[in-house]
Amino acid sequence: MTLGFQSGPAPTSIEIADWIRERIRRGQLAPEQRLVEVDIIRKTGGSRLKVREAFQRLAAEGLLDIEPYKGASVRSTSLEEVRQIYRARAALEGVTAADFAISATDEQREKLQQIQAELELCVDNREPERFGRLNAEWHQLLVDGSGSKLIGELLQRLNVPIHRLLFDSFYDAERLRTANNDHRRILKAILHRDARAAEEAMRAHVQAGFKMLSEIETAYQI
């Protein structure tokens, strides 16, 4: 229970940072929650120095706040910030879709169709968790086929604070259906190698995602 690692080699600051980031992504570390050094040390097996280095890295990523003599705490994201994240995502995922349409390999196109088919099943069978996983795979595949590792990393960063919200939204059946319609439209444009249409469709998809999210969020007062 005490360790997320296999009690073997002492974890590096990067591994510790990954461990914390994953917890934040999953919502196991709530916004405003303080991260006590000793706790992290106990749970990861890292030294104090490494934990502090991990805090620095995560603070640089904008995931943590560090206050003098108060330590690190999970930074909360306002609705306005979520909006800005979605604006950036729309731009970056847009060009990703466009680039994929042009430069993806045939295998990647086929794989995309395959995932799409599985997504359809999830919608019919009401499997939100599976849909969430496949959806992440779908977006990741686009990044891989687009040929920009940098944009992939940027998107991954942008996704951390909204991952949980996104996942929750998949429990709404209507949302799943509209998301899937978007996917179909994007896929179609990609298969036609129509970069412009793919980009436009992807942007609309992301924007729609934010609209849906902001409605949920205001309902839940978060």
Add this chain to the structure above:
Amino acid sequence: MTLGFQSGPAPTSIEIADWIRERIRRGQLAPEQRLVEVDIIRKTGGSRLKVREAFQRLAAEGLLDIEPYKGASVRSTSLEEVRQIYRARAALEGVTAADFAISATDEQREKLQQIQAELELCVDNREPERFGRLNAEWHQLLVDGSGSKLIGELLQRLNVPIHRLLFDSFYDAERLRTANNDHRRILKAILHRDARAAEEAMRAHVQAGFKMLSEIETAYQI
């Protein structure tokens, strides 16, 4: 000479990171160059711990490489990476221009015209340094008026590795003229509140910047 700070309060890790980042931006710290802890300590007045924290932050930003028992060194950016930076910039600056066209205040529009006028003078009078500064101001103003602090920060990060290259390119008179033509076209779209046209023009502008850059770069074998 020994300190970049006013010998008063001991600098924080963030201040030290800013100091190093600025040096990298200016090219005073070359790619692959090693950063020796003691040097930074001497030059900034920070403690060893703070310097190491600064290294962690910059490594998280992708600006430094840290190798065990070798310390930190400036990460070099390949031409392919520069391409990806420009692709991301095109996407983000594109939406920035579009958002500015819609939501900027009248003062901001006016200020943009003013800077534009000064830029024109620089082109005529062959003042590359001044052009560079004004150009940065111009882009910053767009970010401010677009209402996305997040995208502004992303762009700032993306700009660090290419800042020097960009600056160099302004010593080419022809480049200045074409860049200025782009600016005029973007400005015109913005004043017409035509977000779509502004975005398209901005994208073309950024892409053109990369094309120019890659020509120079291959010429100089960097």
Add this chain to the structure above:
DNA sequence: ACAAGCTCGATTGTCAACAAAATCGTCAGT
């Protein structure tokens, strides 16, 4: 009951000494 002040444990910040590794120069041996 309540508020101000205080004390003490918990937590973070800092420093200096020490350990580990890499780097550089030196010096034989060919």
Add this chain to the structure above:
DNA sequence: ACTGACGATTTTGTTGACAATCGAGCTTGT
């Protein structure tokens, strides 16, 4: 000369102890 091993120096990594600060709970006086 060149090569390779050796050793001294430099540089980085790690640890532990100590200082500074915060915050919760207690005390005390009204």
